Amino acid sequence: RLATRRIDSPPSDDDGMRRLRRDTSASSFLGRVRTPPTASALSTASACRGQRHSAAREIETEASLAVERDCKRLFFRLTSAAMLLRVRTKDGTERLTMDPDAQLSGLRSQIATSFQVPVQQQQLHLSEQVGPVMKKGRLLSPNENATDLRQLGIISGSMLFLDYEMERQNTAVNEAYKKDPFISLVKEGELRRQGTNQWTLTNFLDYRSTKEFKLEAPPEPHCKFVQVDPAASQSFINFMILCGFQSKRLGILYGKWVEDDEGNSGVQVHAIFEPKQDSTSEEIALLEDEETESRLHALALMLGLTRVGVMIAHPARQYAFSVNEVLLAAKMHGEAVKADPEKGKRFVTMKARPVLQDEKDIEGVATMEAYQVGAHNLFVCLASLSSRLTSVESVDRLAPIVSSLLRGLRRMH
Template sequence: MIIRLRTRDGTERMTVPDSATIGDLKQKIQEDLKIPPQDQTLSLQQHLLMSKNPDAFTDMLETSRSLRALGVENGQLVYLKYSVERATTAPPKKEERAFGAHMTMNQLILKQMRIEPQEKPHCVSCSFDSNAANIFQSYVRDTLAFSIQRTAFLYGECSEEGEVKVHFIYEPPQEATESSFMLMRNDTEEKSVDFIASVMGWKRVGLAFSHNDPERDWRANEDQIRLMAEMQAEGGEHFVTAMVSSMENEDGEQEIHFEAFQLSDQATKLYSDGWFLEAGAAPQLAAGQSEPEGEPERKPGFTYLNKDVVVAGRDVREVDSDFLLVVVAITNHEGPLMCEFPVENRLISQQPDDLKQHLQRNSRLSFTEKLADFHLLLYLSKHLDSTDMALLVDAVQSKGMIQDGYRMIIEAIAGIS
């Protein structure tokens, strides 16, 4: 049977007997890839490749166990992690020639562009306000049932040491399907979001995506990688991306996973330098690649380029997107804002009655404390000008008093007489 072996350097195909054991597969890997068995960690769990603790993956530890007994079938994807530098494959015959008059400097530079996984992120850790994270993941799980993708922007602060804290999550207008998304960005609304964040002393620090395919063997699709590259290049080296997904555990039950990543420096540079293939364009062949049968198609989980790069010693124009991601440690905290007011740009739109219910439900709080909710402040920004909003947000930030005149205006918006 054929085993598809996913590694940090790409996906390999291994042919082993149907009766093969884990030990037989390890021996085959040593023969073909020159990776010693003692340096091989195998698993059926995709998290292995991004894990900092591969010893925790023990599902394929027993070498005498048959692959069939593990449920491995023909075409199965198995994950392999190792620390050694792999021997690269020889280039095609037509590339085996000395650099001559026909080899330009640009061509030489292109041939030297080798895609390597980045070991450490610039963002040391990413902590999410527990309520904000729960409101986002509850919506994609309970309301959308992971049937379509969902995208959001993360706002908070970053320390000099690279520790990011996410205090609120903004969901822009968008259209999405199970495999794609399109942001319908509202400049006026986004300016209000940025303004509220700036008065609080915060800024945009990241992105969040939800995934709907529990069977996928990749972490980010090409559209997501493209948006990550665009916004990380703009947001700086600590810009982080969260991935919310539903995955099946060992008992066959669905679990929600909340993970954080950064794009590698190499990936953001490739994007900034214009190496990403235009969205919608047909994939291009690298030097030495044979023509595929039929029309070339983009594979999910790969990022396509318009110039050759080297991956595992081979010229390619498609890169496994996992190679472009760097794992970020994730934690949680209780932030300074509530997260009770209905979220903007969802299936059910915000209404004045929502404001009324919010104010009445929190009657025990001071009026300043009642307004300490990002989604509520954003709703009010559609009714008040920037001067008024600056005073309100500043009062929330400093826990100061709100003038009675503003209280009367807000209660009038809510329909409270």
């Protein structure tokens, strides 16, 4: 009806304006819609799509060829290089290198040579991947000895399981622990003398516990004070000053066991005897002189004196006593206790030394100090040495008791 009206009736101005607005609106809307393609445009688009599909197929083909080449290269590398196999036994996991072209018989022979497991005892299994764990798989029978390893699925990195009844040691463990100091202790050192060559960690810890000492605060010394004759000490210290404390020196203290007015036990030193010795800056070496020793003993009895201590002089250093000095002092202390079990406990160990530069509170160039070996440490030393040391000698083998002895030296003020 509207179309008829537009044709038959001359349009009014209002109708013209409405058509203009409607045509303008339609033109604006159609401008945002894609124009239908023509036949030539469709032909061109079809050709472009064909070219894109062709290019995609070529890229896909090249990628497939590259992957295939990489796989062939990897397979050639795995099959041409020497195979490294892992063999799990009851003694651990070990590694074995094989020729990639070898047969199962060659693998068994290599196991017999490398692991010292006879072929007759070998029960060789393939491995199966069960989840994240590799488990024992099919048993390889002797009928397959002529089969190539690759045909059995054995390639480089494969895991095999080997069972046997004999007792043996893991070759990988032997190589890893060849230089283990614990092994040398078992074969050549002190552990070998205990009567066994097979040590476990538990046995070793139990044995080591017998060599441990519980270090506690040392008890109060039996000797509460030391009185030294000034002339005797001055003569000894002057000799050390003259030689510049360049060498060690040992003196034996002779005196009496005394008590003060308060009943405290102490020692009086009346003389210092210096035995024959060939000492250096590092060692004290006493020389045997039985004649002088017997005359000294007789003279001490006449004077009513006894051996009450030992004096050790040494060059400047930061530590108090060396290992040999401690052992020598403990040995002499033990001899005093044997001679007089009660008063011998007061035996003292004195030292003469130069004053260090950082010791501002000590006047002079030399000083003397008094120490005493603790009773429990003395017994340890006597049990260990049992009078084996007739002079100072190298005692590095007795190092386990040194820390205890050093701890037992109580300085007397």
